[in-house]
Amino acid sequence: MDIHTQIVDDLVANDIGFVTTVPCKQLAGVIAELETRSDILHVPANKEDEGMGLCAGAFMGGTRPAIIMQNTALGVTINTLATLIQYYRMPLPMLISYRGELGEPIACQVEMAIHTKALLAQLQIPTYHFHHRADAQELGAILKYTFMCNKPVAVLTDATFWGGY
Amino acid sequence: MIRSQILRDIAPILKGHLVVCNIGIPSQELHAIADQPSNFYMLGTMGLASSIGLGLALVQPKPVVAIDGDGSVLTNLGSLPTIANNPAANFILLVIDNGSYGSTGDQPTYAGRKTSLAKVAEACGCEGVIECQAEDTARVLQEALDSQEMTVIICKCASGNAKEPVITMDPVVIRDRFMKAAQA
Numbered sequence: 001m002d003i004h005t006q007i008v009d010d011l012v013a014n015d016i017g018f019v020t021t022v023p024c025k026q027l028a029g030v031i032a033e034l035e036t037r038s039d040i041l042h043v044p045a046n047k048e049d050e051g052m053g054l055c056a057g058a059f060m061g062g063t064r065p066a067i068i069m070q071n072t073a074l075g076v077t078i079n080t081l082a083t084l085i086q087y088y089r090m091p092l093p094m095l096i097s098y099r100g101e102l103g104e105p106i107a108c109q110v111e112m113a114i115h116t117k118a119l120l121a122q123l124q125i126p127t128y129h130f131h132h133r134a135d136a137q138e139l140g141a142i143l144k145y146t147f148m149c150n151k152p153v154a155v156l157t158d159a160t161f162w163g164g165y
Numbered sequence: 166m167i168r169s170q171i172l173r174d175i176a177p178i179l180k181g182h183l184v185v186c187n188i189g190i191p192s193q194e195l196h197a198i199a200d201q202p203s204n205f206y207m208l209g210t211m212g213l214a215s216s217i218g219l220g221l222a223l224v225q226p227k228p229v230v231a232i233d234g235d236g237s238v239l240t241n242l243g244s245l246p247t248i249a250n251n252p253a254a255n256f257i258l259l260v261i262d263n264g265s266y267g268s269t270g271d272q273p274t275y276a277g278r279k280t281s282l283a284k285v286a287e288a289c290g291c292e293g294v295i296e297c298q299a300e301d302t303a304r305v306l307q308e309a310l311d312s313q314e315m316t317v318i319i320c321k322c323a324s325g326n327a328k329e330p331v332i333t334m335d336p337v338v339i340r341d342r343f344m345k346a347a348q349a
């Protein structure tokens with residue numbers, strides 16, 4: 001099974017019915033796979049904090065949400081994570097492409113990569129890092145954990161995980 | 166008419182409906198005028214009322230009214246294309262456009278100058294965009310609910326705030342009672 005199918009299968013198996021995305025090249029395969037699934041409503045967002053608002057609404061309407069985004073956008077979501085998702089205790093899986101890691105060809109991407117884990121740690125967001133393909137076997141457990149504890153949870157997926165650029 | 170008078174006018178229409186209310190004084194006013202479990206008060210995230218309302222409307226069948234402001238719409242303009250391209254027949258976005266940032270001292274917004282939010286919404290692809298005067302808001306809102314079609318209402322009104330207490334209800338309580346109302 002290819003990794004995109006595997007990831008989306010895990011979302012479906014954990015009853016996630018609403019996914020919002022702001023694209024990243026690394027996540028293009030997952031986003032394309034989402035579009036083929038009738039049991040997931042995919043609503044592309046224009047900005048990641050907007051996407052988190054959509055997810056908050058979907059959650060309160062009784063549907064489990066997830067957001068797919070790039071780590072460079074973490075900065076624009078800090079207030080939303082703190083004052084909406086965490087303050088109201090909402091679960092939110094964040095599947096994040098971790099740009100600026102080994103294999104990165106664009107120097108500027110490194111500038112947010114070096115802050116990514118520090119920002120997530122400062123926000124006390126449980127964070128998992130997929131580096132090897134086998135790491136994705138934990139995704140199902142991570143999703144269950146997210147909806148058990150009602151917190152945002154980050155899954156960083158780097159270039160090595162995706163097999164390079 | 167200022168926002169609090171509009172909220173008093175529409176309170177009977179909002180009764181029993183799912184309402185997502187903008188941060189700051191709008192939520193304080195709605196809370197003081199017509200608190201109900203199906204009101205979701207935003208306490209800290211400017212701009213996301215329309216996004217929360219759309220997400221809610223897309224996943225369940227009950228009508229959703231998002232009460233937003235001109236300043237907040239301007240801070241999350243990207244929401245309008247998302248609303249336009251993912252229409253939810255049960256969604257009403259009510260923008261109380263008083264041309265000012267009411268919660269921060271009534272500084273003017275661009276919506277009170279050269280920018281027309283109704284035209285912006287139309288240019289973004291929203292159908293059912295209605296600009297109305299404050300006095301007509303209750304009628305327009307009732308018609309929008311009756312139409313069962315997605316509607317964006319830009320309600321032009323005067324700038325000004327009522328003096329109401331800060332909401333001290335715990336956010337988890339707000340969220341919990343709101344979710345129970347949504348699922349009832």
Ligand SMILES: [Mg+2]
Binds near residue numbers: 235263265266274
């Ligand atoms: Mg205003």
